[in-house]
Amino acid sequence: MPCSAAAAEIPLPGTATRVTGWLCVEHPGAWGRDVIGDAVLGPELTPELAARTAAAHVRPTLIRRPGRNEFTGTRTVLLASSRPEGSWCERLEITDLNQLLDLELDLLNGPPPGIGVPVHDPLVLVCAHGKRDQCCARLGRPIAAELATKYPGQVWECSHTGGHRFAPALVLLPSGLTYGRLDAATAEEMVEAARRDEVSLTGLRGRSCYPPLHQLAEVAVREQIPATTTDLTVTPDPSPPPDSAAADAPLPNPTAAGAALVTHRDGRRWRVTARTIAFPPRQASCGATPKPATALAVDTIEQLPTT
Incomplete structure (x- = not known):
């Protein structure tokens, strides 16, 4: 094949x-x-x-x-x-x-x-x-x-x-x-x-200027609103991570990918969280040995107050 x-079933973003x-x-x-x-x-x-x-x-x-x-x-x-x-x-x-x-x-x-x-x-x-x-x-x-x-x-x-x-x-x-x-x-x-x-x-x-998580976040917001090529910029989510040292802190989620902040030049902002999803093994190139495959998927898109 x-x-x-x-x-064919692996998402592109x-x-x-x-x-x-x-x-x-x-x-x-x-x-x-x-x-x-x-x-x-x-x-x-x-x-x-x-x-x-x-x-x-x-x-x-x-x-x-x-x-x-x-x-x-x-x-x-x-x-x-x-x-x-x-x-x-x-x-x-x-x-x-x-x-x-x-x-x-x-x-x-x-x-x-x-x-x-x-x-x-x-x-x-x-x-x-x-x-x-x-x-x-x-x-x-x-x-x-x-x-x-x-x-x-x-x-x-x-x-x-x-x-x-x-x-x-x-x-x-x-x-x-x-x-x-x-x-x-x-x-x-x-x-x-x-x-x-x-x-x-x-x-x-x-x-190409962004890492995978930021690419996914930008595509997710573009699917929500019209925007020109340079209207959106993506940065790491500034929210502090949960205190993993707390006694009641949840165990790490192995499927969590993180979050990114997408900002429109007009000041609107969105926080996009994502997770990693796994697929059965398949070849990454023609003739190669099948290997496990993963992709990113959007969990949430939250519009934040305008700064």
Whole structure:
């Protein structure tokens, strides 16, 4: 059974891979299993770039244009910062992969650095990394091709984004909104919503800038109210935990996941509590050994007094 079919009952909210900085490098040829591999970027560049991206907490990603394209010698590089507020994307071109070492990747943690040309339209990354998982290639490539006909220059096939069991897996840049299980129609709805500074809820896994619990909380509130891409921010719940040392303190709940505070820019606030739910074992990727699976589920959504 394909991993995407085996995971069909697992909820999507709270499953986005946590990423705030993106380094997307065009590579139209074949990709290896690893995003940064010797066969792709060469044995000299690979370890240096891997160390630099890790130190800057930046996710390296290979991209290519949908369809068959001849390599012209010029590569597009996308730099993106996905943050709750102030996200941005810049585009530049290089003719030598070693030019990647000239980039100050720490700048992706701040405001737009002006390294490249600002990108204002939302960009779509569609995972098509067949060497990592066949579901991504089989389900992702047709959607990338369809979207590319409607949004030329805005759609890229990309390497592994995390969560191929939710294929087709898509990420919007620079917002970091992450989606799964879309078809061509719902993927187009996702793009159109982003162009209006809105958020499509169909297939929404979460925003990559947040940890899983915060992703779940934001999605839960969005399902309650209309909100633009940057209207909501999520923070840890400031309420103090119960005194576990008290004699009458309840035993810890093994299914408890915690709570998060979601704040609208107009001052409205919600406290979202969640729990962990378990599923029978299944494979996380095609051909893998089945393992126990878990997901987050909302317990309560409580609107708090406005500060």
